[in-house]
Amino acid sequence: MTSAVPTTVRIREVGPRDGLQGESPLSVTDRVRLIEALAATGVADIEAVAFVSPRAVPAMAQAGDVLAALPRRPGVRYWALVPNVRGAELALAAAVDGLTVTVSASEAYSGKNVAMSVQESVAEAGRIAARAGSVAVNAVISCAFGSPFEGDIEASVVEGLAGQLLDGGANTITLADTTGMATPSRIDALLIATGNAVGLHLHDTRGTALLNAYVALGRGLSQFDCAVGGLGGSPFAPGAGGNLATEDLVYLLDELGVETGVDLRSVLDASALVAALVGHPVPSRVAQAGPRRSGHAVV
Amino acid sequence: MTSAVPTTVRIREVGPRDGLQGESPLSVTDRVRLIEALAATGVADIEAVAFVSPRAVPAMAQAGDVLAALPRRPGVRYWALVPNVRGAELALAAAVDGLTVTVSASEAYSGKNVAMSVQESVAEAGRIAARAGSVAVNAVISCAFGSPFEGDIEASVVEGLAGQLLDGGANTITLADTTGMATPSRIDALLIATGNAVGLHLHDTRGTALLNAYVALGRGLSQFDCAVGGLGGSPFAPGAGGNLATEDLVYLLDELGVETGVDLRSVLDASALVAALVGHPVPSRVAQAGPRRSGHAVV
Numbered sequence: 001m002t003s004a005v006p007t008t009v010r011i012r013e014v015g016p017r018d019g020l021q022g023e024s025p026l027s028v029t030d031r032v033r034l035i036e037a038l039a040a041t042g043v044a045d046i047e048a049v050a051f052v053s054p055r056a057v058p059a060m061a062q063a064g065d066v067l068a069a070l071p072r073r074p075g076v077r078y079w080a081l082v083p084n085v086r087g088a089e090l091a092l093a094a095a096v097d098g099l100t101v102t103v104s105a106s107e108a109y110s111g112k113n114v115a116m117s118v119q120e121s122v123a124e125a126g127r128i129a130a131r132a133g134s135v136a137v138n139a140v141i142s143c144a145f146g147s148p149f150e151g152d153i154e155a156s157v158v159e160g161l162a163g164q165l166l167d168g169g170a171n172t173i174t175l176a177d178t179t180g181m182a183t184p185s186r187i188d189a190l191l192i193a194t195g196n197a198v199g200l201h202l203h204d205t206r207g208t209a210l211l212n213a214y215v216a217l218g219r220g221l222s223q224f225d226c227a228v229g230g231l232g233g234s235p236f237a238p239g240a241g242g243n244l245a246t247e248d249l250v251y252l253l254d255e256l257g258v259e260t261g262v263d264l265r266s267v268l269d270a271s272a273l274v275a276a277l278v279g280h281p282v283p284s285r286v287a288q289a290g291p292r293r294s295g296h297a298v299v
Numbered sequence: 300m301t302s303a304v305p306t307t308v309r310i311r312e313v314g315p316r317d318g319l320q321g322e323s324p325l326s327v328t329d330r331v332r333l334i335e336a337l338a339a340t341g342v343a344d345i346e347a348v349a350f351v352s353p354r355a356v357p358a359m360a361q362a363g364d365v366l367a368a369l370p371r372r373p374g375v376r377y378w379a380l381v382p383n384v385r386g387a388e389l390a391l392a393a394a395v396d397g398l399t400v401t402v403s404a405s406e407a408y409s410g411k412n413v414a415m416s417v418q419e420s421v422a423e424a425g426r427i428a429a430r431a432g433s434v435a436v437n438a439v440i441s442c443a444f445g446s447p448f449e450g451d452i453e454a455s456v457v458e459g460l461a462g463q464l465l466d467g468g469a470n471t472i473t474l475a476d477t478t479g480m481a482t483p484s485r486i487d488a489l490l491i492a493t494g495n496a497v498g499l500h501l502h503d504t505r506g507t508a509l510l511n512a513y514v515a516l517g518r519g520l521s522q523f524d525c526a527v528g529g530l531g532g533s534p535f536a537p538g539a540g541g542n543l544a545t546e547d548l549v550y551l552l553d554e555l556g557v558e559t560g561v562d563l564r565s566v567l568d569a570s571a572l573v574a575a576l577v578g579h580p581v582p583s584r585v586a587q588a589g590p591r592r593s594g595h596a597v598v
Binding site: 146151180181183184185204205206207208210211214215241245248251252255256284285286289291292293 | 445450479480482483484503504505506507509510513514540544547550551554555583584585588590591592
């Protein structure tokens with residue numbers, strides 16, 4: 001590990017949104033319960049809902065009801081994913097702290113995910129940012145590390161999109177590995193192209209999410225999305241696979257001595273809760289095995 | 300990644316032994332079929348069998364029958380794990396190319412695994428090496444990165460054991476992370492202590508096997524055990540978890556441009572075979588998703 005490793009990493013918890021979007025819908029009460037459990041971990045940013053079509057993504061219905069029922073904790077910023085201006089207006093009316101907008105580096109995925117071309121999507125992100133006022137706007141570039149449809153995407157294309165989105169009013173950029181195609185060399189190439197001023201959103205489709213996070217850390221990256229339990233994946237990307245699990249990243253960062261402000265035991269509690277709510281085990285192996293010092297029984 | 304990354308990595312495939320030992324027993328014919336499929340991947344070393352008590356490890360029974368039925372391919376060395384001199388004699392009679400002996404860095408695990416103290420086990424390894432003649436002896440130090448019973452093991456203890464084993468006639472040393480307790484800092488500490496002149500045998504209990512392999516590669520390590528499909532784990536170590544999957548390591552090494560002589564497609568074929576033989580999906584995510592360039596369908 002080089003000396004570039006940051007002393008502090010900021011985690012954005014996307015479990016209530018990306019983690020749940022492919023699951024059978026949970027009740028508003030249970031979604032609030034999960035968000036509350038995550039707020040109790042110490043994480044400062046939670047992507048709590050998406051204002052998307054309930055027909056397209058049934059698990060994300062009732063976003064406004066979730067936000068209305070959710071006590072806002074000081075020190076926590078609650079985010080909503082919004083695909084268009086109409087979604088942004090609903091999210092702003094529900095008093096979110098931040099808007100996530102997504103633009104794909106892949107034309108094919110863009111068409112399937114939001115029924116817009118990439119450039120139409122960039123323009124819509126600009127309109128959302130104009131509407132957002134002082135509310136933070138994070139632009140996520142999906143398929144940044146490769147597309148299941150077109151294969152590799154040139155780093156210069158991703159860099160160009162990032163520049164357009166910032167010019168259009170986005171405050172921050174996140175590069176998303178939507179289908180787990182990132183590799184150490186792709187991480188290097190994209191972070192060099194974007195000047196490292198981005199966050200990462202990694203998926204574990206090929207078991208490489210934690211490794212890719214480690215490579216990015218070694219380049220000084222300090223902003224990561226992850227989802228409790230490692231649930232998740234786009235319903236519109238074949239074989240997307242789960243998100244980098246929050247407990248897996250926090251476990252690694254704890255071992256590396258990197259501060260997150262997030263308590264691993266509390267994440268494991270939230271992970272156990274989400275497993276109970278969705279009714280199946282979560283992919284995270286730290287959730288299954290416990291941290292290395294937690295002790296298997298000494299027998 | 301530093302410039303220390305080796306240009307070539309040597310893989311020892313331990314799927315037929317470590318991968319199968321916790322599964323329901325397969326027939327001799329199916330075990331030979333698996334070993335043959337693995338030999339066809341281009342891998343130069345295969346741990347094919349263990350000469351252990353069939354009462355303790357039913358899946359490893361009939362080791363002699365497997366070796367008798369196995370065509371020996373040129374360029375492939377076939378290894379047997381042996382817990383004692385009696386096992387070594389049976390393995391040598393069956394004309395293996397190498398003997399794997401295990402010594403644990405954990406007294407508690409040693410007692411459970413082989414019913415010997417660590418030093419009794421070191422002495423037995425010496426007797427095995429004396430019997431082996433020109434046949435290679437690899438000594439595996441289990442629980443080298445931590446024990447589920449005692450917690451962390453001092454690097455100096457592992458270094459001391461490695462020295463004793465080499466003095467006792469072992470040709471090579473492998474450090475085993477039996478229950479997935481390795482972390483980047485433990486990898487660093489152990490490789491510094493042992494002068495890097497070791498192989499690694501990693502388990503994915505906490506989802507860190509590939510990351511730990513990557514860290515070791517960055518230190519110049521070039522010898523790895525792995526098991527097709529990521530099956531495996533000691534029946535005597537609680538929560539051991541599967542081995543580093545061969546396809547996951549080869550996928551990473553291919554992406555890093557490191558030569559292995561092992562064909563990923565052939566490993567995936569062997570992985571599909573072992574999944575069919577054991578009757579359940581394997582843990583490897585590359586096996587489930589395919590390599591990044593393999594293509595999800597372009598739809």
